[in-house]
Amino acid sequence: MSVPLWFFIACLAAVGVKTLRPPLWLVIVLLIGGYLAANSLFAPLFNPFVK
Numbered sequence: 001m002s003v004p005l006w007f008f009i010a011c012l013a014a015v016g017v018k019t020l021r022p023p024l025w026l027v028i029v030l031l032i033g034g035y036l037a038a039n040s041l042f043a044p045l046f047n048p049f050v051k
Helices: 005-020 024-038 043-050
Strands: none
Touching: 024 043
């Protein structure tokens, strides 16, 4: 059985949020910050660390 990567990450995030109970504002800040960092001029700097 093959599971898409995005689905696996979404399930892992849901379990993490349920068990660790971080504040909602922290989850939103991390999501928006990651999105902005991925689409910024600094994205090539993050690329070697992600791969």
